[in-house]
Amino acid sequence: MRVINNLTAQLEAFREEMLRDESVIMIGEDIGAHGGMTGETVGFLEQFGPERILSATLAESAQASFAVGAAMGGQRAIVDYMCADFMAYAYDGIVNQAGKQRYFSAGQWEYPVVFIAPHGVGMRIAGQHETSVEGWFQNCAGLKIYTPMYPSDVKGLLKYAIRENDPVVFLMPRFSSTKGEVPDLDVEHIIEPGKASIVKEGKDVTIVTYQHGIELSLEAAKTLEAEGISCEIMDLRTLIPFDKKGILDAVKKTGRLVVVTEAPKRGGFGNNIINLVAEEGFSSLKAPMRYVGGKDYPIPYGPGEDFVVPTIEEIVTAVKSIM
CATH class of the missing domain: 3.40.50.970 (Thiamin diphosphate (ThDP)-binding fold, Pyr/PP domains)
Structure with a gap:
């Protein structure tokens, strides 16, 4: 490697x-x-x-x-x-x-x-x-x-x-x-779409996300771990197709779901995940699902972008609200 x-x-x-x-x-x-x-x-x-x-x-x-x-x-x-x-x-x-x-x-x-x-x-x-x-x-x-x-x-x-x-x-x-x-250059490295990866193991709540949301969720998990809440973080890697079975299995394991996307919630991909679990994994849930997404504004120039995308604090709050 x-x-x-x-x-x-x-x-x-x-x-x-x-x-x-x-x-x-x-x-x-x-x-x-x-x-x-x-x-x-x-x-x-x-x-x-x-x-x-x-x-x-x-x-x-x-x-x-x-x-x-x-x-x-x-x-x-x-x-x-x-x-x-x-x-x-x-x-x-x-x-x-x-x-x-x-x-x-x-x-x-x-x-x-x-x-x-x-x-x-x-x-x-x-x-x-x-x-x-x-x-x-x-x-x-x-x-x-x-x-x-x-x-x-x-x-x-x-x-x-x-x-x-x-x-x-x-x-x-x-x-x-x-x-x-x-893997090294002499190794044929191919990954099939539709298979999520677990970035961090946990037992209390599943956070499903991708790209920038992963880094935000990992930071939020550190804060939550200090308070005794164990987060499992799933990186979808591909959206179409996405790993329906992996998501349902993860929610069955923890009983709680938080979806995090950098994109706004309105029309955001995270709604597909919420819908999947509502239709096919509802009986696994111990609490309502939460969706932390971007704000419904164009991205401002400079540091103003920080006020439009999700924050670590918003993820922490979302997780605590369903514990």
Whole structure:
């Protein structure tokens, strides 16, 4: 095992899949000579050439449509967006073209496209660069949504996504410097979607979350542990598909559920978890469920973002309210 950061994990997944399969191509702004916005494609232009590393103009919708056409022609396309918010410009290509056309063709066409972008808060660069966008896509049939947090999951899920025959919205964690253990380069590292991981074991309450919510929940758990409350924290890792059995088993174990998402509660993905447990795990509950989500405002510039996303204190309060 090695310790690497999320950026290295992303770069390794791209490179390994491009070496493995010559049909994999990339398109995005500044991914050629500049090596990507964060360095995720450094050296790729020289290694794979301009036929596979396609630097695009500032036209996100054209990139999405091009990728869909390339996929129809037998390529596996990766669209590398600078920011998840910019997927709004490409919504038609992602949703109406990539997401729906395989169904409309009765499965005759495959659409192996990965739409990847950094996602969520942390850089303090305001609401047109830090929106949590999973809610935009969760109700769009035909799309899968991956939301890893740590390097092992970034690499393993990204490699799986590139091999998928369905379109994947791959939301990278905002902090590319986050480090963690990843198998050595000579080990084939693939993670299947729909399988959550337990970040922290506990017995009194289950906290289901993903990405930034994991770090907040871990800090809240420290405070709660000091008061004798043991929290189990589950990282979903992927939202579509998500680990229904794992969630139901965890709630059966603890009898209590708190859902934490950086995205606002209104239309937030956490409602799917609440609904699942209400319909299929209600008898396991010892107390009402709680949902701690972001506020229903655009992300402000600078430190103002701290007042819009969930806080550690809100998670602590939510857990105490059901004990």
